[in-house]
Amino acid sequence: MADVGRRIAKEVDPRWDAARVDLGLARLHERRARRRVLGAGALLGVVLAGSVALLVGAPDRSDSRRPFASWPASASSPDPVWTATPADADSVVSVLADSEREVSVAVVRGRGRFEMAKGSGRVLAVHAGDVEVRTVGTRFVVERRGGGAFVTVDEGRVRVRWPGGGADLVAPGSGAFPPAAEPGPVEPVAARAPDWRVLADQGRYEEAYRALRASAPTAMRDRADELLLAADVARLSGHPQDALAPLRRVVADHARDPRASLAAFTLGRVLLGELGRPREAAEAFAAARALAPAGSLAEDALAREVEAWSRAGVPGRARELALEYVARHPYGARTAAVRRFGGLD
Numbered sequence: 001m002a003d004v005g006r007r008i009a010k011e012v013d014p015r016w017d018a019a020r021v022d023l024g025l026a027r028l029h030e031r032r033a034r035r036r037v038l039g040a041g042a043l044l045g046v047v048l049a050g051s052v053a054l055l056v057g058a059p060d061r062s063d064s065r066r067p068f069a070s071w072p073a074s075a076s077s078p079d080p081v082w083t084a085t086p087a088d089a090d091s092v093v094s095v096l097a098d099s100e101r102e103v104s105v106a107v108v109r110g111r112g113r114f115e116m117a118k119g120s121g122r123v124l125a126v127h128a129g130d131v132e133v134r135t136v137g138t139r140f141v142v143e144r145r146g147g148g149a150f151v152t153v154d155e156g157r158v159r160v161r162w163p164g165g166g167a168d169l170v171a172p173g174s175g176a177f178p179p180a181a182e183p184g185p186v187e188p189v190a191a192r193a194p195d196w197r198v199l200a201d202q203g204r205y206e207e208a209y210r211a212l213r214a215s216a217p218t219a220m221r222d223r224a225d226e227l228l229l230a231a232d233v234a235r236l237s238g239h240p241q242d243a244l245a246p247l248r249r250v251v252a253d254h255a256r257d258p259r260a261s262l263a264a265f266t267l268g269r270v271l272l273g274e275l276g277r278p279r280e281a282a283e284a285f286a287a288a289r290a291l292a293p294a295g296s297l298a299e300d301a302l303a304r305e306v307e308a309w310s311r312a313g314v315p316g317r318a319r320e321l322a323l324e325y326v327a328r329h330p331y332g333a334r335t336a337a338v339r340r341f342g343g344l345d
Contacts, residue, residue: 081120087111087141096127097258104258106225109201111143118156127225129197131177134159138171146198150176197226200233209237224250224257231266240274243267251287261292265301272308282308282317299325303334310341318342 084105086093091110097103100122105114107128116124118137126133126142128149133142138156142149151160152174160167162178169175196215199208212219212233220230227246234242247270250263268284271277285305289298302325309318322342325332332338339345 081122082116082124083114084124084126085113087113087143107142107144107149109144111141113139113141115139130162132161134161140171144201145176146195146201148177150174196233197229200229205233205236206238208233209239209242220246222249222253224254224259224263227254228259228263228266231263235270235274240270243270244275251284251291255291258292261288261295261297261301264288264291265297265304268301268304268308272304272311278308278311279314282312282314299329299332300334302328303332303338306338307341310343315343319344 082103084093084095084103087110091112092108093112094106094108095104096106102123102125103116104125104127105112107126112126114124114126116122116135116137120137122136124135128142128144129147131142131149131151133140133149133151135156135158138158139154140156140158141152141154143151148162149160151158151169153169153171155171157168157170160169160175160177165178167175167177167179194207194211196208196211196219199205199211212230220226227250231243231246234240234246244267247263247267250257250260251267254260254263264284265288268281268288271284272281282305285301285308288301289305292298302321306318306321306325309315309321319342322338322344325338325342326335326344329335
């Protein structure tokens with residue numbers, strides 16, 4: 001039996017200005033130490049690693065235009081049973097869910113290296129575009145390529161799935177998924193407009209917005225990841241109003257998706273900070289908490305809900321929630337701002 005401690009690095013900035021709100025999404029939240037059976041072995045001490053393997057694509061503090069959807073990954077540290085590490089500084093990997101039975105991770109950009117200890121009894125599911133790679137004990141690399149992925153297995157076996165198909169990949173092995181279609185007539189490159197998703201992945205948000213607007217209504221599929229990406233495209237291209245619809249669709253139609261809370265939080269932030277609609281923002285922050293009461297965004301959502309009700313001219317509700325925040329998080333990063341907006345000072 002081995003006692004395994006978990007540590008979560010935490011970035012805190014008590015200021016409430018809009019430029020720091022984005023960085024606040026990358027804060028790392030404490031979680032309870034987790035006991036896990038790894039088989040017979042020596043007693044392991046509490047893991048006090050100097051660097052967190054999953055400080056995923058650590059946000060550049062000079063860039064406040066980074067998509068919200070890629071940030072919550074920074075809120076988790078690697079479990080000794082599993083690791084997910086960006087391959088380089090340009091790669092972004094995001095933790096979607098971490099439960100007793102399954103860890104779900106997304107490769108947002110670039111490549112990630114992943115490992116799940118054998119015998120852990122947990123499944124590691126890695127998502128890259130339309131492709132999902134699942135394993136219960138192996139070591140592999142996933143590189144996002146547009147809507148698909150290139151998978152390299154260094155140890156063990158993985159199951160690769162995509163819409164309409166699936167395949168097993170055994171070490172040492174690699175391949176692109178979905179597999180290429182049968183060769184057909186070559187289409188001139190100039191005749192095909194760049195896909196809006198590809199442009200978004202490249203950070204070309206203005207072009208992605210124009211491509212999405214000019215495309216057919218079916219160009220944006222009813223999937224949480226694609227709706228979040230479309231919202232980022234609208235927001236980061238300077239069209240925050242157009243980000244509302246896809247975010248609301250995630251909250252309403254994909255409430256069971258682990259990213260629904262993120263969508264609600266992002267909706268609240270856009271309504272409050274960019275559109276000046278604090279009452280609607282307060283309701284969105286409340287929805288973010290309701291969707292994931294113990295999630296990594298719950299504390300921030302409660303703090304922002306206090307601010308939103310204060311700006312909406314409802315001081316009684318702001319004070320009530322401020323008292324709740326102080327009781328729940330007596331040493332919270334947002335305590336000073338919450339007390340100010342809640343009228344507790």
